Amino acid sequence: MTAEDWLARVRAGFPYLEGRAYLNSGGAGLAWRGQAAAAATYYDDVASRGADGQRTWMRQGDRTRQRVAELLGVPAGDVGFFRNTSEVLNLAANSVDWRPGDEVVVADDDFPSVVWPWVAAEAAGGRLVRVEPGAEGQREDRLLAALTPRTRVLAVSHVHTVTGTRLDLTRLGRACREVGALLVVDGIQALGAVPVDLSHVDVYGSAVFKWLLSGFGTGIGVFRDRARELLTPAYRGYRNAPPSSAFEYADPNYPGLYVLDATLAHLEQVGWPRVYRRVDALAQRVLDAVTAMGRAPATPATARAGIVSFRTDDAPAVVGQLLERGVHVVEKKGYVRVSPHFYNSTDDVDRFAEELRAVLQGR
Incomplete structure (x- = not known):
C-alpha cells in the first residue's frame, strides 16, 4: 500500500474531514466511524x-x-x-x-x-x-x-x-x-x-x-x-x-x-510511532509556514508537541475568516492555535497556509 493509499484509508474513517482542513485536535479530536459501534x-x-x-x-x-x-x-x-x-x-x-x-x-x-x-x-x-x-x-x-x-x-x-x-x-x-x-x-x-x-x-x-x-x-x-x-x-x-x-x-x-x-x-493498528511521527511532521510544517510569513511562533521549535501558536492582529477575526474558508483553527488569548493530528494531510496544512496568507493580505 502506498503512503497516499494509506492516508486515504485513514481519512475515510473520519468523515468530518471531507471538504475541510480540520486543524483543531487540540480543541477536540475527531470521532472515527468505529466508535458508534463500540x-x-x-x-x-x-x-x-x-x-x-x-x-x-x-x-x-x-x-x-x-x-x-x-x-x-x-x-x-x-x-x-x-x-x-x-x-x-x-x-x-x-x-x-x-x-x-x-x-x-x-x-x-x-x-x-x-x-x-x-x-x-x-x-x-x-x-x-x-x-x-x-x-x-x-x-x-x-x-x-x-x-x-x-x-x-x-x-x-x-x-x-x-x-x-x-x-x-x-x-x-x-x-x-x-x-x-x-x-x-x-x-x-x-x-x-x-x-x-x-x-x-x-x-x-x-x-x-x-x-x-x-x-x-x-x-x-x-x-x-x-x-x-x-x-x-x-x-x-x-x-x-x-x-x-x-x-x-x-x-x-x-x-x-x-x-x-x-x-x-x-490507533495501535495505525501504529503509535507512525501517529507520533505524523503529528511531529505536520506541526513542523505549520511552524515552517508561519515562520515563512514573518510570524514568530510562540511555540518553541525544540520544545513542542502537536500545537503551534502565533500572534497576529485581531486573531479572532483571522480565525473567523479562516473558518469561512473551510480551515478550522482556534483563537486562544490573542494567539492563533493550530493543532494537526495524524489524520491530517500535508495538503491540509498547505491549504491553511494559503488561506492564512490571503486573509493577512486582505484578499
Missing part, C-alpha cells in the same frame, strides 16, 4: 442482560486499563478512570495533608484546572507560588528556580494549551525529588500526540476527547507509587474503602471505556 455494544448488552452484564463491563474496563497502562509504560494498578482531567487534579490537591508554610508552584498563565485546585493549600496556611513564565524558552527554568524545600507540589501542563510549549517531565520530576515535592501533570494536550514518559511523574491526569479522540466524560488518572505513599485519597467509595491507597472510588464511565478501548485498538 458504544452500541455496551448499550445492547444492557438492553439484553440488564445488570447481569456487569461482569462483562468490568472485564472491558480491565482490558481498557491494560491498554492505557501499556501506552504509558506503567503498571495497570497505577491507572484509574475518572470523569475528566480536572477531577484528577482536584483529587490530588485534596489528598495532601497540608501544613502551614507548604508551597505549591504553578505557572501564572497555566490552564485554570492546573492552578485553582491548589487553593486548598492556602486554606491550610500554605502558599500558591505563581511563577511568571517569561519567554517560552524560559518557562521550564523559571518553574525549577521556584522550587524550595517548602515545595510540596509542582503542578504543570505537559503541553501548554495556549503556547504549545512542551515541558521535560524527567527534568522536572528529578528536581521535585531533590526537594521532596510531588510532580502533578495535566497531560491532556500531550497524551496521544507525543510519547509520554512517566518515570519521574507522580500524578498524571488526562481526559480523552482531544488527541485520544474518544469523547467527553472519561478521564485517565495515573497515581504512581510515590503519590500513593504520600497522599491519602480524599474521596472514598466501594472501590477504595480504607485502608486502600487507590484513588478510583466509583464505577467508571463504562460506555466511554468501550469507546476508548476501541479507539486505542484502532
